[in-house]
Amino acid sequence: MARINDNYLRLKSGYLFSEIARRIKEFQAAHPDAKLIRLGIGDATRPLPGAIVQALHAAVDEMGRAETFRGYGPETGYEFLTELIAKHDYGARGVTIAPDEIFVSDGSKSDAANFQELFSADAIVALTDPVYPVYLDSNVMAGRAGAPDSRGAYDRIVYLPCTAENGFDPPLPDGPVDMVYLCFPNNPTGAVLGRAALKRWVDWARSAGAVLLYDAAYEAYIQDPDVPHSIFEVEGARQVAVEFRSYSKTAGFTGTRCAYTVVPRDVTARASTGEAVPLHGLWFRRQSTKFNGAPYLIQRGASAIYTPEGQKQARTTIEYYMHNARVIRDGLETAGLTVYGGRNAPYIWLKTPAGLDSWGFFDKLLNEAHVVGTPGAGFGRYGEGYFRLTGFGDRAATEEAVARIKSRLKR
Ligand code: PLP
DSSP: OOOOOGGGGGSOOSHHHHHHHHHHHHHHHHOTTOOOEEOOOOSOOSOOOHHHHHHHHHHHHHHTSTTTOOOSOOTTOOHHHHHHIIIIIIGGGTOOOOGGGEEEESOHHHHHHHGGGGSOTTOOEEEEESOOHHHHHHHHHTTOSOOBOTTSOBTTEEEEEOOGGGTTOOOOOSSOOSEEEEESSOTTTOOOOOHHHHHHHHHHHHHHTOEEEEEOTTGGGOOOTTSOSSGGGSTTGGGTEEEEEESHHHHSTTTTOOEEEEOOTTOEEEOTTSOEEEHHHHHHHHHHHHOOOSOHHHHHHHHGGGSHHHHHHHHHHHHHHHHHHHHHHHHHHHTTOOEEEOSSSSEEEEEOOTTOOHHHHHHHIIIIIOEEOEEGGGGOGGGTTEEEEESOSOHHHHHHHHHHHHHHHHO
């Protein structure tokens, strides 16, 4: 009989969201008339900006005419898009990234999950805790994580705790590490790192010979002008970092699917011979072997984000979500909760009230306020005692949810 990749058996099942769904179902069966409000959503809910819709329509028409039809495109993305990215997302911030250092894809989830393939099977991975689960699970599948203990911690992963005590600013690893996943603005904590903190990481990676896998999926939510949007705003990062960017939360592309990864030509890792090998060539090889490029239509749609109307419309949507985040943040603070995030990120990370763990608070909100959020413990051990809410909901529903939470917690 064929043998499976046993590493898949080491994955913890999709416990978090299936357990949330189970508890909601049970609640709804017992309270069929209750109007539930979901503030746990990590998905865009506002429609695509009009400029993007127009560009998509025009591209569909091009595909319907023999003279303008397009078949396979470049695996790494059309130049009309990579040039816009290089100019607007980097050049405008004083960062030089060449268009051919940009790899357009169908999403940051796949890029962040696939990038680990370039590293040796026994490379040591460090992750923040709590964490976006894709970084961990993709390394578990590759056999790099080792075995989980009874609390679900893998013995070959280096966990970097991010808690209120350290301001959700991960400590540098204190042992050997080959690759580190960093995500700022952070999902789930909503934390950002300033220039000095990012520089500390770049300096460490340079001296440790490590690679930073920097996920900037939420950079468009940064409000504070001093917070860098890209790891490449830090000197020396070109030699040690790759960056994942996504249009999902920037322009409502969660269902439309387009993202990109920046792999500078200078970033290298070591072959078993000792030779320093550029990751750029390896990622190019990986993508051109296993990926055939993001659809032409979608890349045309993404290009429209960089038009003046596209920029304005995308910004309006981000402001809508950030206003929701502020409503949640201010409302919960008034209710006496300790609240983090929500200033440079759509995520609000709150400390559960005394006596309640993550799931205890989930049940309380569900049963008493009919509001659904996400228990922090689902993002890692150090997420225990925290809870995530998001600004991605409808405005009126968000206001109503906050009013309900305030009235319940006051009792
Ligand atoms: N990175 C982070 C931190 C995320 O939270 C998400 C989505 O929730 C992604 C990446 C995935 O983005 P995409 O929709 O581009 O696959």
